[in-house]
Amino acid sequence: MKALLAHIEISPEIHNGFTDAMPMLMAALILLPFLGFVFNFFLGQRLSKTLSGVIGSATILGSFIIAATFFAQSISGSFTSHQVCLMDWIEVGKYKFSFNFLIDNLSIMMMLIITGIGFLIHVYSIGYMHHDEGFSRFFSYLNLFIFFMLLLVTGANYLILFIGWEGVGLCSYLLIGFWFKNQEYNNAAKKAFIMNRIGDLGFLLGMFKILDVFGSLNFSDVFSAAGGFTANDPAIVIITVLLFIGACGKSAQLPLFTWLPDAMAGPTPVSALIHAATMVTAGVYMVVRSNVLFALSPFTMELITIVGLATALFAGTIALFQNDIKKVLAYSTVSQLGFMFIALGVGAFTTGMFHLMTHAFFKALLFLGAGSVIHAMGGEQDITKMGGLSKKIKITFITFTIGVMAIAGFPFTSGFVSKDEILLADFQHGKIYFILATIAAIMTVFYMFRLWFLTFFGSFRGTHDQEHHLHESPPSMTVPLMVLAILSLVGGFVQFPHIFGGHDYLNQYLSPVVTNTIQEIEGADKLEIEILIATCIGLVILWFITKKNYAVSEFKGEYTGFKKVLADKYYVDEIYEALIISPFQKMSAFITKYVEVIFIDGFVNGAGKVAQVAGSYIRLLQSGHIGYYLFAMVISIVVFLLLNTIIHF
Amino acid sequence: MNSINEIIRTIPLNYYIFLSAVLFCIGVMGVLLRRNIIIIFMCVELMLNAVNLLFTAFSAYSSDPAGQVFVFFVMVVAAAEIAVGLAILVMIYRNLKTIDIDQLSRLKW
């Protein structure tokens, strides 16, 4: 039996004690969540909920500590990029696939986000899911999700990335349909699964094309060989477009975004972890990881910018008039993902990653805050029935407010810094992009303020029972909220603009892996000040508008005219139903009725019949008489020898 | 040893080959044509003895004792085989009261 840790590939320049320990650490990092999954899945039901939750969280904490060790070592410069081979996997013809993992600054950053926020959300879930009968099942799925997500971001080739990619899709499916007794939730899960399959098909084809063009799926091979291609080489364009289709599915971009709002059927911690902070950003990560390829295809980059911009605007307008607290946040997530893709499209890969990080902080915070609100309201998600909660649930209110400030872009919060950088990059790319992105950003402020005022101000609009039931959540839920609130406030420091005395730490940290194609911005400092001033003015104006309209005691939440179109999400689901699903169903009915009967039944069953008939005769050879068998054997031997003689002499 | 080898070599090798081939074929024909299991056993023994003769002849002609040793292996194995075979035969006779192979065709198709 081969040793599990078959061999270690070490980058030639650096070799020290830490790099020797890395395979073990890497294996532990990935396997800890998996062990948590196995434990909770098989033994969880027999144990107390507390133990099950503690084990689920502790494994993630362990992974986080390892990731933090990697981070500390990478900062101190003991290594820059390190490939670990945990196991050789399969050799198929000339292709060889291994369980190779890449530890570099990009993957370390993702590991930290996933395990860090993942840990907080696990802790939160202990409180949130406490009354659920599927408690241990929930934790086992969450742990499995973290396992696959870590595979996704640490894999050193597209195959491992793809395994993680499919795995997180599976976990997402399982968790959206977690309350499987509700058929609507199951449908939402199926929708997510199918939409993701469309994207995955693109990704898979992209992988085949990569294998075809480069002869390998290893990042190192592909990216070093990519240097030999010129910009807009057809092969690269095809690959990047296919990969981007994959990213669209996973990261809910136009036109494959409708599954994400429906995915809110899952428990709220799932929405926070999977459908806001981590899984949906996998597409962004994949594009950044392949930045060498994308940089070679300006066509795809332009496509990404346009799709991102369209998604940001489209989802932003839908979010304006939603009444379900989680739906607002969901469309907001789609819109913010659009922002990330805009940044990638204009070549500011680091900025995209930066926004990914800050968004992970504040959107996880908002979702968990929303979860806390829903918890307090006894499961109510409709904001028209809330109001005036600010005094009842203080900690939730304060932390949620910080989240709103961050996403709205209050000066110097994390959201302000990252969004500000995206707008600057857009400005560099073209004025029209800048204007459209600014509009999308203004809409963000509007719908977040609306949500905030409706939920926490005015007077309570729910039932008497709900009012009586209102209570603050337990510490296991509020502590993660506080941690995330702090991160949302100060998370921007890693990339604070020069003009405000900051430093671009993140840019430098990612520079070994990521090469931004956008040029240095002229007059950035001046623009920075202008944006700051404009932001302040805009925020004040929107504050008064939304306060007047939404900090109210009576709220119907019914709209007419264009607002109704927005509230009904542009009827995209209905359009898909009419244009794709129902023709598809009709076509399959047609195929079942005619093609299947004539062709499939006729031909395939015909072949089957022939085989059956042949079988019914061939089996008669077996007569059951020993004498006959012996005779047949001797005849066969004679024929055998005779034929052989005829052939050879 | 040499003298025995010389005596064996007085007859050409081909004669031995033909003789054992004929003996072997008689054995095969016996297995094919007879229906009584005991006679079939005996015919199988005849086949094995034809082989033994061949081993011995080759052994003598190449002055290599391995062939003769092999004959002992064959004889021992044949004895063991026949012992087992007769036991099976007894078992069948107890259940079916017959030792005619044509009566045994329940397993087919």
Add this chain to the structure above:
Amino acid sequence: MNAIIALSLLGIFTLFTGIFNWRKAMLPIVVIGLAGVFVLNGMDYFTTPSWYADYTHMVIFDRYAVVFSAALIMITAMLFFLCKQYYQKEDNNISDIYGLILFTLVGGMLMASFSNFAMLFLGIEILSIPLYILAGTKRLEVTSNEASIKYFLMGSFSTGFLLFGMALVYGAAHTFTLDGIRQYTDAHAGDLPTIFVAGIMLMLVGMLFKVSGAPFHFWAPDVYSGAPTLITTFMATVVKTAAFAALYRLLFYTFGSAKPIWFDALWGVAALTMIIGNFSALYQHGVKRMLAYSSISNAGYLLIGVIAMNTHSANSIFYYTLVYSLASLVSFGVLMLVTQDNGGDDSYTAFKGLARNNPALAGLMTLAMLSLAGIPPLAGFFGKYYIFINAMENGYIYIVLIAVANSLVGIYYYFKVIVAMFAKDTAPTKIAVQPAYLFALVVAAALLFVLGIFPDWVSGLMN
């Protein structure tokens, strides 16, 4: 070599436990003993054998032998876990049965490690003679009797041909050692004498009988379906693996350079075996007999691995036999449970509704069937894949085409079992399973899964 000696002693000791009537201790002794034998055998893996000089040119424990022996021991040990429940009602002779199984295993190991025709012959006979008895261990059942006598008559008959072939080869090469015969074959590769060629062909007949290649397969369906199911499992797994180990060793190490002589014959046998096995399996009503024919068709696929004969062949044959054995173990194991209480009804209808009342068994059976059908990512897929790729590398396209077409036919009858199990029909009652029994099945099924995902774990053991 130590492994074979220890195993023989273990077998004798097992017979003694029967005399002293240590019924409770018997199974633990055998299983622990087998574990010891496994370790002894494994130690040989790390020593380099001096080629054909060890043990006076009789046996050689190179990696080929050690790896195959390890698989044989492992599968046998798993079978012993099934023994207790299967022979629950058997009172008297259980130690004899255990002992005979162990002796059969000794024969199997000799067949994997021979370096002399004498040892090949002895190995085959040590393997076969206990099997003749084992096939008849249900003494009062006529089908078991019939299986036993059919196997015995045809087996001893084919031994005659094997021996005649050996005699003819000996006559030409004047030696029984594999390296001696190889040197002879290499030296005379262009103009081999007729008796040598006839010898090769007759030996092939004897060996093809053992691996149940058509048209020498007639014994197999009847014996498989007549013998007690546990012994059928043993024949489909351990015996088949040993037979292929011997066939490949014989052809590769001795007659490799005479390939043109036997290639066409074996090609035809492979094609015929697949076709007859698959098409006959298609029409069966009993699952046990279907599995018997399936075993024949799998021999056909394996023969492709034999004729490909390049540097990867030994590994691919080993991987295939191992995977096939595991899948057979699971499928026969579930079959035994299904038939144990219903009066021996092994038809497809007996499986109806299994998924409802015994989901674990249905799951195991599904895994085994999917693996046999060659559905990725189960190990059966990679088994076929390696064999086919190997043949393709040598340019044998047509036989691979035939094989692929045949495996499509195979999917039909394997899936028939799955469909029956998940049918919403009258369900068999809950089946009682002993923990040890379930353990063996679960381990085998898990291996099918794991080896499918990590085929390289075992497919490179002989390098």
